[in-house]
Amino acid sequence: MTDISLRIRQLQPLRPAVFHILLVLSDGERHGYAVKQEVERRTNGVVKMGPGTLYESIQRMVENALIEEAPRRQHRQNDQGQRRYYRLTSFGKQVLQAEVTRLADIVDYARSSLRGTKPA
């Protein structure tokens, strides 16, 4: 157990791209381009990923076992045959959970310290 939490801590803080990919994949498996579109839609275009960043992050996340390639399945007809689908691993879920907790702590801290100052 401590081994896992140590590994999680090594990965933190997650880069924005990694965090958002995890977040999108927590809703179910998707292929790379769909992940990118969904991230940009959810963040109103604030987080933008070019093709290079997208697949570099995916590769890194696969290497770190945060996500894995989903087994081949019968894709819809208009889908490109070559597209690979990705899904969260259980380790990925734990990392995402840990990151969310970490961020929530920061937000709490920020709120409480802002309350002490008066708006200009």
Added chain:
Amino acid sequence: MHPAPSRHSTGIRLFRVLLLLFPRQFRRAYREELVQTYIGQRSEARYRGLLGRFRFGTDILTDTVSAALRRRATVLGGRTRKPRSHHSPAATITRPGMGNMTSSVLQDIHYTIRNLARNPGFTALVVLILAIGIGANVAMFSTMNQALIRPLPYPEPENLVLGRATFNGNPNPLMSAYDYFDYHERNEVFQSLGAINFGPIDFTITGGEEPEQVGGVFVSWDLFATLGIPATAGRHFTPEEGQPEGPGVVMLSGGYWQRRFGSAPEAVGQTVTVNGFPLTVVGVMPPDFRFLHDADVWVPMRRDGPFAGARRWHNWYLVGRLEPGVTLATAQADMDVISAQLASEYPETNRDKALLLTGLHEALAEDYRTSVLLLMGAVGLVLLIACGNVASLLLARGSVRRSELSIRAALGASGSRLLRQLLTESIVTAAAAGVLGTALAIWMQRMILQFMPIDIPGMRDMVISGSMLAFAVILSATTGLLFGILPAMRAAQTNVVEDIKSSARTTDSGGSRFRSALVVAQVAVSVILLIGSGLLIRSFATLRGVNPGFETEHLLTGEIRLTQDKYAEAEQRINFFAKLMEDVQAIPGVSDVALISQLPIRNPGNNIYVYPADRPPVDRNDRDVAYTRTVYPRYFDAMGIRLLSGRDIDPSDVAESPPVLVINETMARTLFPDEDPIGRQVIVDLGEDVSFEVIGVVGDVRISGPRHNPRLAMYGSYFQRPYYTMGIAVRTAVEPTSIARDLRTAVWNQDRDIPVADLSTMSDLIARTVSRDKVMAMSLTLFAAVAMSLAAIGLYGVLAYYVSRRAHEIGIRVALGAGARDILRLVLKRGVTLAVVGILLGLVGAFWVTRLTQQMLFAIEPTDPTTFVTVSLFFGVIATIACLIPAWRALRVNPLTALQAE
């Protein structure tokens, strides 16, 4: 398998090349998906249009390069943390490290440096040529990036729009304040909607040591909040301060705050006296903040305040911040609804009026886009030609190095190994040129902005950005490949046995064919540039030759503003200027003095509705508009404007006598076609309709500068409308600026509190209106000259090579009795063919390309036949000269020597 038809576009091919930056394993795994994503991203809305495509290019470039670097760093550093879990990926990471491939690359570089150092002169020449080319391109790119691509330095700049008025669909950018308030209240699409007036107004600030003249701009109370720029000290204006009876307040620019208050925070809350009114300083904007105009102070816009008194007074630009999620099209639709409402509520003023929204960045860049893109294209083409010359040089050297390469091949180097060696040489050369060029670019960028000021927020003359460096890297690499790849491929195709055996006299037809093609391309490109510059020169010459309608030489101009507190009575103002006329006349060297409410060129604008009294228009919207001016007697004489009929304004045209007007030729022709205008009545809309009698007709003056055709203009008598502010123009027999001090003294003798700033000669003012045309014509001519010289050198090189290769053949011909004429024809035919093909291709290219210059040209078509013919002939002459030298050398071939060499 590959369904999308666009898969093979150039962009995708380039992207595939770019992917080579990734480690091979990564590339293999993801190539197809990367390309899919690339295609998907390209179709996104934010990448539409020409600028969008530029942005897409830079985005992809930075994304790919940075991702590839991260990947390589991961692989090299072995930073991949592999948790010991059953989820470990199947494909384990292999680290190629410094394997076979890498070490041989190092070897190549090592060998290259040794080799380049052995020919320092040649290397230095190539590096210098390329460095200048790369430098110019990087500098121009950085300028373009700052002006057209980089977002404006405001929060969420994509939501900012500029609102401008149109009449009957034609842009007439300023909107009335009354309309602004209506758009402000009725719209449902803007988070906030601000306004700013047409330009800085001269304010006089008193209370300091000397009266001071500053630039003041009226803004709506919420303009700065709309832009999203907080105050550096104090605060923005409040809504109450934007009310008609609001408190007297002012905001300072960072610059003025520094000059006047030494940036002391206590300045906020202090009072400054502006035009005689005490105003409280409520805030200071950041030092680098500047929006549309150079302003020292900002004062709040108010309904019925200055420039905001009526729906028919158009003095304001609108600046809006869209609600998040609202598109420009939606906002425009909302504006159109409001415009239609206003048109039906106020048909007299708003029947044909509408508000046009444009993205703020796009609107600000409008004026510069063509110039910047044109120059970018030109420097790009020059670099291309320079690459051609370097490639040509390398090809020539390739034959020299042939034996060296053959020996290496004989010792077991493979063809691809030799190719890589040669390419490494070009890349290393290009890299050196890139480093030097980037250094040059930083300096060149400054030059560009000095000669072509670009007025877009956040524009800076010394800036080194990531995208600029990325561009420099990519450009250098491309350059290296461009000039290196073909020579290298040719040189690497060595046949050991053949080469060691063969004598020096090979025909080398492939190489010279390639060099010929290069020369044709160089000629074509430089013809395009020459035609472009020829068009701009002709246009500029026409512009300089335009008759402005008055004598512009030896004229010193300035403006004199009387303050409202001391000169409240018309009598006082008339007396002041009467005395001033006398005093200035008396200055030695002064031959004449003219006084007018707004001097031509210096201060255009101020239109008003007019119509002939006996022929009122059916619809009041169909009235004509005319420039309105007030002049002191003798104005036309002093300015050298011809009086065509009737009489001049004279001292008898006083307030008690009937109001009179002198009108210009265009106004006479428009209002009274084929009739005598003298003695007719003209109705002028001065808030209420006032009738004036026409007493004279004068020649047309180009009030807004040589580029703009004369429009209707009328001149009233100063005694009937005595303004506070008058422009003064002093005609001198001596150098005009030499009397500046005497002019100031003449004013200050009457009143020490009147500033006399900004004295400038009329010739300078006119030169300023055409300075951009001048800069464009000059820089394009410079580029064209460089391109032409390079092409001529290329042509010369090819022919010289041809002659040296054919010395043997020429020798035989001479021995067989060929005359000088035959030999000349043999050589010239070859050179002239290349030149003619190049020129023809260039003409065709120019026909397509020069239309880009359309909007920069004055009174000349982009396909102007004179320019096309002149340039062709001119280039023909240059090409002939370039060919004659080798031809002359061919003539001196001694048949005996040539044959003995066998």
